[in-house]
Amino acid sequence: MSGAVLLVDDEKPVRDALGQTLDLAGFDVTRAGSFIEAVDHLSRDFAGCVVTDVRMPGKDGFELLARATSTDPDLPVILLTGEGDIPMAVRAMADGAYDFLEKPCPPRRLVDVVTRANTARRLTLENRALKARLAAGDAAERLILGASPQMAALRDACRRVAASGADVLITGATGTGKDLAARVIHQLARPNQPFVAVNCGLLTADMVRRTLFGSDAGPGAFLRADGGTLFLDEVGAMPLDQQVALLHVLEERQVTDRDGRPQRLDLRVISATHEDLQALVADGRFRADLLYRLDVVRVELPRLADRPEDIAPLFRAFVEEAARRTAFDAPPLSADHVAPLLSHDWPGNVRELRNRADRFVVGLDPSGAQEGTRGLSDRLDLVERALIEEALARHGGQVSAACAELQLPRKTFYDKVKRLGIQLDRFRQRGG
Numbered sequence: 001m002s003g004a005v006l007l008v009d010d011e012k013p014v015r016d017a018l019g020q021t022l023d024l025a026g027f028d029v030t031r032a033g034s035f036i037e038a039v040d041h042l043s044r045d046f047a048g049c050v051v052t053d054v055r056m057p058g059k060d061g062f063e064l065l066a067r068a069t070s071t072d073p074d075l076p077v078i079l080l081t082g083e084g085d086i087p088m089a090v091r092a093m094a095d096g097a098y099d100f101l102e103k104p105c106p107p108r109r110l111v112d113v114v115t116r117a118n119t120a121r122r123l124t125l126e127n128r129a130l131k132a133r134l135a136a137g138d139a140a141e142r143l144i145l146g147a148s149p150q151m152a153a154l155r156d157a158c159r160r161v162a163a164s165g166a167d168v169l170i171t172g173a174t175g176t177g178k179d180l181a182a183r184v185i186h187q188l189a190r191p192n193q194p195f196v197a198v199n200c201g202l203l204t205a206d207m208v209r210r211t212l213f214g215s216d217a218g219p220g221a222f223l224r225a226d227g228g229t230l231f232l233d234e235v236g237a238m239p240l241d242q243q244v245a246l247l248h249v250l251e252e253r254q255v256t257d258r259d260g261r262p263q264r265l266d267l268r269v270i271s272a273t274h275e276d277l278q279a280l281v282a283d284g285r286f287r288a289d290l291l292y293r294l295d296v297v298r299v300e301l302p303r304l305a306d307r308p309e310d311i312a313p314l315f316r317a318f319v320e321e322a323a324r325r326t327a328f329d330a331p332p333l334s335a336d337h338v339a340p341l342l343s344h345d346w347p348g349n350v351r352e353l354r355n356r357a358d359r360f361v362v363g364l365d366p367s368g369a370q371e372g373t374r375g376l377s378d379r380l381d382l383v384e385r386a387l388i389e390e391a392l393a394r395h396g397g398q399v400s401a402a403c404a405e406l407q408l409p410r411k412t413f414y415d416k417v418k419r420l421g422i423q424l425d426r427f428r429q430r431g432g
């Protein structure tokens with residue numbers, strides 16, 4: 001997990017001693033006795049750093065530095081210098097050397113410098129991979145992570161559904177990615193158009209009516225989503241009388257505006273539920289005709305525990321993302337961290353895994369592996385930020401609703417948003 005080191009020194013005893021120190025510190029060490037032996041290992045995706053002696057018979061360490069920087073200017077090269085070589089080594093820093101170490105080098109210093117170099121290297125490679133993914137893939141590829149067959153099938157399903165224009169029902173347990181799948185379908189089919197999300201589970205009957213059809217406060221979600229996508233989350237919680245009204249709009253594809261004039265709608269409706277709608281129909285809590293109308297195309301999301309091969313890669317991706325978001329370093333992940341993830345059954349699915357990654361990055365991991373590496377105020381900031389962001393997400397970015405839920409005066413809320421670097425825009429519903 002600590003990364004690779006290409007260790008180059010012509011003197012075997014030095015190579016052995018330094019190599020052993022690095023082995024013990026957990027690095028994956030490749031040893032080379034000369035420039036010629038070393039060059040074959042240099043590549044643009046080498047996942048670590050080079051530690052090379054300066055003085056070697058034949059081509060020396062400076063020539064290896066030149067070759068490494070021409071292969072990849074971001075590959076860290078650490079020079080091992082004798083006493084007389086320091087002025088040259090200092091000049092070599094200007095030519096792109098990462099650092100230099102004077103021989104004999106204390107093990108602790110060697111490990112520190114290599115750890116720093118490899119952290120920088122990991123970030124470089126991650127950024128490159130992210131940029132490549134962003135440049136290469138469509139929204140399904142960019143946003144839906146996971147190499148399991150179920151996730152490949154989900155990406156395909158989103159593409160097919162997007163191309164079809166049909167209304168969609170997304171089913172799956174909490175945190176499996178229903179909201180994400182809806183946004184991906186929208187992005188693939190109607191990018192740059194409004195995406196309006198209504199969470200039927202959070203609203204009273206009267207609020208559902210006003211949110212969907214409008215009120216004195218403004219036009220309803222149908223009109224706001226016109227041209228784009230209306231996402232009805234937790235549709236199983238919709239009150240029965242609103243189900244009738246919804247069915248009517250879905251069939252007629254028109255609503256009346258505030259002046260009572262009929263307006264034709266061009267939008268896709270995506271509904272989502274974690275409930276068994278058929279069972280709700282049997283219970284008399286959901287209309288069979290509405291279910292039939294919503295369920296034109298169905299996308300089912302698998303539980304995380306049913307695709308265990310995705311758990312560790314997703315956790316890594318979320319740790320890296322949390323590190324970028326919080327400006328904390330991503331702590332190294334060892335097998336000790338990954339094993340408990342695989343034995344857990346993840347009732348909260350991907351959301352739970354993502355929250356666990358957030359806690360891991362700030363040292364609140366339940367294994368205690370990172371305990372003590374962050375100060376108390378850093379940890380409290382993260383908890384505060386998570387609670388505020390969750391409230392904003394729940395209320396579609398509406399500050400007054402988030403303040404009410406968190407019982408915070410508006411000014412205090414804005415002070416915290418500023419201090420914690422929360423971007424309110426991220427939570428505002430487009431078109432909403």
Ligand SMILES: Nc1ncnc2c1ncn2[C@@H]1O[C@H](COP(=O)(O)OP(=O)(O)OP(=O)(O)O)[C@@H](O)[C@H]1O
Nearest residue numbers: 143144145146173174175176177178179180350351
């Ligand atoms: N395959 C995936 N790749 C990347 N992120 C994912 C994936 N699946 C889910 N997520 C992330 O997990 C979190 C939960 O997903 P989401 O909100 O879409 O779940 P949900 O099924 O709508 O949950 P709920 O039913 O509780 O509303 C989000 O942060 C989402 O981006």
